[in-house]
Amino acid sequence: MIKQWIARYRTIFGIAGILLLLASSFSYAMFQGGFVSWFLLYSVVPLVVYTFFIVAFRLTAISVERHVQKDHFIAGDTMEVTISLHSKVPLPLLFLVVQDELPTSFMKQAKEYGDYYQSETRALLFPLFKRDISYKYIVKPVPRGVYQFNSISLETGDLFGFISKKIHIPKTKTIQVFPKTQMISGWNIFETHPSGMKRAGKQAQQDFTSAVSIRDYTPGDKLSWLNWKASARSNKLITKVFETQRNDDFVVFLDGSHPGYQRNGEDTFERAVSLCASILKHSVSKGTSVEFHTVAKDHTEFSFHSGQDFESKVMYHLARIQPNTRTALTSILKKEVHEMSRGVSVLIISPDLSDAFVHTLERMAGNQVKTMLFYLPKKQQLSKEEKQLLTRLRSREIVVYPVLYDDFNEIIKAGVTNASG
Numbered sequence: 001m002i003k004q005w006i007a008r009y010r011t012i013f014g015i016a017g018i019l020l021l022l023a024s025s026f027s028y029a030m031f032q033g034g035f036v037s038w039f040l041l042y043s044v045v046p047l048v049v050y051t052f053f054i055v056a057f058r059l060t061a062i063s064v065e066r067h068v069q070k071d072h073f074i075a076g077d078t079m080e081v082t083i084s085l086h087s088k089v090p091l092p093l094l095f096l097v098v099q100d101e102l103p104t105s106f107m108k109q110a111k112e113y114g115d116y117y118q119s120e121t122r123a124l125l126f127p128l129f130k131r132d133i134s135y136k137y138i139v140k141p142v143p144r145g146v147y148q149f150n151s152i153s154l155e156t157g158d159l160f161g162f163i164s165k166k167i168h169i170p171k172t173k174t175i176q177v178f179p180k181t182q183m184i185s186g187w188n189i190f191e192t193h194p195s196g197m198k199r200a201g202k203q204a205q206q207d208f209t210s211a212v213s214i215r216d217y218t219p220g221d222k223l224s225w226l227n228w229k230a231s232a233r234s235n236k237l238i239t240k241v242f243e244t245q246r247n248d249d250f251v252v253f254l255d256g257s258h259p260g261y262q263r264n265g266e267d268t269f270e271r272a273v274s275l276c277a278s279i280l281k282h283s284v285s286k287g288t289s290v291e292f293h294t295v296a297k298d299h300t301e302f303s304f305h306s307g308q309d310f311e312s313k314v315m316y317h318l319a320r321i322q323p324n325t326r327t328a329l330t331s332i333l334k335k336e337v338h339e340m341s342r343g344v345s346v347l348i349i350s351p352d353l354s355d356a357f358v359h360t361l362e363r364m365a366g367n368q369v370k371t372m373l374f375y376l377p378k379k380q381q382l383s384k385e386e387k388q389l390l391t392r393l394r395s396r397e398i399v400v401y402p403v404l405y406d407d408f409n410e411i412i413k414a415g416v417t418n419a420s421g
Contacts, residue, residue, distance in 0.1 A: 256296030
């Protein structure tokens with residue numbers, strides 16, 4: 001309470017202290033006389049004048065700009081920021097403290113650019129009648145997210161510390177940091193079989209009204225498929241071959257609800273987001289239609305689309321997402337799977353291996369839903385229990401990829417090896 005009261009009346013106390021110092025020096029010179037006393041008075045006068053100048057000076061006369069090389073970054077990039085100050089008249093200030101007020105997550109990554117009197121985004125500058133002055137700092141590495149710069153603060157005062165002036169100049173700027181992606185090569189999501197072998201494209205549906213060719217009868221063919229005229233001519237059973245349509249559509253679920261992310265630290269979720277972004281970018285580059293779901297603070301759904309517009313919307317969403325919900329992915333899967341069309345594959349990225357989650361995946365496989373799981377383990381190595389559960393899922397024709405590395409191509413290779421081993 002006393003500190004707040006002193007801070008409120010600091011300028012008044014400062015002026016009173018300066019006047020007292022001037023009066024004392026003048027009285028000493030008048031009564032004592034001599035060179036020393038008068039020299040002391042003449043030395044105090046400029047300091048007093050400068051103090052009153054600081055009281056009258058308006059920091060709003062200084063224009064401040066923040067320069068960032070671009071508005072969009074990729075997680076892990078280096079962002080260089082330049083703070084520039086300009087005044088129409090030379091700044092008669094002995095010192096000026098400037099600080100760019102960053103978001104909290106940025107402050108941990110901010111580093112000075114080399115100025116001796118600089119600490120992160122805060123710098124002690126000496127204008128000394130300069131019109132233009134600037135300093136730089138860097139943010140490395142830039143963390144994923146959408147951030148807003150709010151203001152830049154300016155602070156100055158007299159040499160005695162009696163007078164202090166500080167203002168916050170609003171300088172709003174939004175920076176988007178998208179998740180880092182990797183090029184996934186040699187992987188076709190629609191040709192991966194749980195055994196590690198290749199399979200043909202999924203047949204979503206057959207058009208039984210148009211036969212495109214004929215072939216010999218094989219056990220299991222329906223009688224309605226027989227071509228009776230061709231069978232009579234060849235004296236053997238001939239089956240019609242109908243036109244089939246390949247369905248390469250698939251649904252991606254990113255689990256942002258599991259507490260395993262908090263136990264493993266932020267990097268685990270960052271790896272999950274980066275993996276998800278890489279898979280989506282890979283699918284878009286192949287011209288595949290994707291339906292994307294995230295289970296985080298809100299259950300967000302992006303309907304089937306392909307192309308750059310869909311990619312930009314998804315990347316912006318992935319830049320903001322955080323694992324901050326208690327809604328379980330299991331409940332979402334139970335609802336969504338029943339509404340999916342035939343022939344759609346489901347890809348899930350999650351650190352969950354609970355009984356409820358495993359049972360849900362097994363029910364999906366039992367309903368002929370092609371399921372792939374990218375599992376983020378609790379540690380760098382899979383435990384015995386985790387290996388048993390993953391083997392159990394593979395036995396139900398579920399493709400499983402343990403996410404143990406930062407190199408996603410190695411993850412896919414290892415997943416195929418484990419599946420075929």
